[in-house]
Amino acid sequence: MPVAQARTMREQLATFHPDFAYYERPGAGHWWGNECVDWPPLFAFLREHATKPLDQLRRVDFVTMSPAVSARSDWATIEAQTQAMKPTAIHLAFDPEKRRFEGATENVARLTLDVAAAAPGASGPFEVALDGQAVAGATPDGGRLRLARSKDGAWSIQDAPSPLAHKGPHRAGPFKEAFHHRFLLVYGTAGTPEENAWSLARARFDAETFWYRGNGSVDVIADVAFLDPARADEFRDRSVILYGHAESHAAWGPLLGDGPVRVGRGVARIGDREVAGDDLACLFVRPRPGSDVASVGVVAGTGMKGLRLTATLPYFVSGTGFPDLTLLRAGDADRPPRAVAAGYFGEDWGLESGEFARRD
Numbered sequence: 185m186p187v188a189q190a191r192t193m194r195e196q197l198a199t200f201h202p203d204f205a206y207y208e209r210p211g212a213g214h215w216w217g218n219e220c221v222d223w224p225p226l227f228a229f230l231r232e233h234a235t236k237p238l239d240q241l242r243r244v245d246f247v248t249m250s251p252a253v254s255a256r257s258d259w260a261t262i263e264a265q266t267q268a269m270k271p272t273a274i275h276l277a278f279d280p281e282k283r284r285f286e287g288a289t290e291n292v293a294r295l296t297l298d299v300a301a302a303a304p305g306a307s308g309p310f311e312v313a314l315d316g317q318a319v320a321g322a323t324p325d326g327g328r329l330r331l332a333r334s335k336d337g338a339w340s341i342q343d344a345p346s347p348l349a350h351k352g353p354h355r356a357g358p359f360k361e362a363f364h365h366r367f368l369l370v371y372g373t374a375g376t377p378e379e380n381a382w383s384l385a386r387a388r389f390d391a392e393t394f395w396y397r398g399n400g401s402v403d404v405i406a407d408v409a410f411l412d413p414a415r416a417d418e419f420r421d422r423s424v425i426l427y428g429h430a431e432s433h434a435a436w437g438p439l440l441g442d443g444p445v446r447v448g449r450g451v452a453r454i455g456d457r458e459v460a461g462d463d464l465a466c467l468f469v470r471p472r473p474g475s476d477v478a479s480v481g482v483v484a485g486t487g488m489k490g491l492r493l494t495a496t497l498p499y500f501v502s503g504t505g506f507p508d509l510t511l512l513r514a515g516d517a518d519r520p521p522r523a524v525a526a527g528y529f530g531e532d533w534g535l536e537s538g539e540f541a542r543r544d
Contacts, residue, residue, distance in 0.1 A: 362481025375432025462487025
């Protein structure tokens with residue numbers, strides 16, 4: 185943990201933040217005893233900076249890179265982005281006397297205002313103006329105003345979206361977000377002996393890597409065990425990491441069905457586009473059917489060359505990131521592996537509504 189990282193954060197904060205504290209103990213190193221976590225000035229700073237109750241907060245200024253990581257600030261929640269993994273901001277003010285929310289947004293597709301927290305006991309309609317637009321019909325539902333922005337930029341009041349059919353703070357990708365909700369590593373047993381051996385070995389390797397890096401023990405099970413009806417409750421609402429392809433993994437159909445991405449022996453299909461070869465590796469994430477929170481993360485290949493290529497994708501390493509979908513082709517003696525397709529599914533988990541780059 186080099187001190188340079190703390191110094192960089194201090195320099196960045198100093199450009200805009202009006203009130204923060206920084207202390208550096210020369211020569212102390214990363215850990216210098218209990219004093220470094222029980223340091224009296226730290227707790228004095230926290231006592232002096234207690235947050236106000238939500239009904240006393242009149243302004244929210246908040247920026248996030250992903251609602252799946254950080255979505256809420258006080259009485260406002262960013263539910264979805266227009267473009268994935270780009271800075272997403274809200275600058276909102278609430279006037280309780282006028283019963284009016286007003287402000288500006290950036291890269292926000294859906295937004296929820298917790299009226300019950302901002303104005304306890306209030307009922308009836310409120311005034312809402314976002315990005316210079318007056319929003320009609322702003323009557324809270326269950327104490328909340330849920331707003332959505334259309335493709336042409338118009339804001340309107342919306343019903344609560346289906347958690348399975350839409351991205352949100354509960355589940356939004358990208359690929360590494362599949363490693364949440366007590367994830368299971370599920371290897372395939374329906375392929376060739378070589379494919380099955382790879383699947384088990386890769387799942388075990390990931391389990392041991394996570395044990396070493398994250399100090400966590402992960403369940404590794406076969407596809408047939410995962411599909412056992414007697415164990416359905418045991419695996420409910422747990423994310424699944426699937427190793428293999430559509431023909432080598434018995435759980436591919438139940439978990440991924442006829443979704444927009446299919447990786448099979450010798451060919452990968454993304455929407456209506458097919459890419460042939462046994463040297464393709466693919467990582468992608470989808471919502472798990474029947475769960476409002478869990479995901480399916482797929483580590484796939486179109487043949488042994490592609491399956492082995494996945495070993496070069498370090499998704500447990502801090503600082504590395506993969507989008508919702510990554511498709512790679514293995515290299516050879518003359519050239520390294522190269523990206524074939526990569527990108528993000530849309531807010532509705534759709535392919536056409538998403539953002540993808542492709543290479544022929």
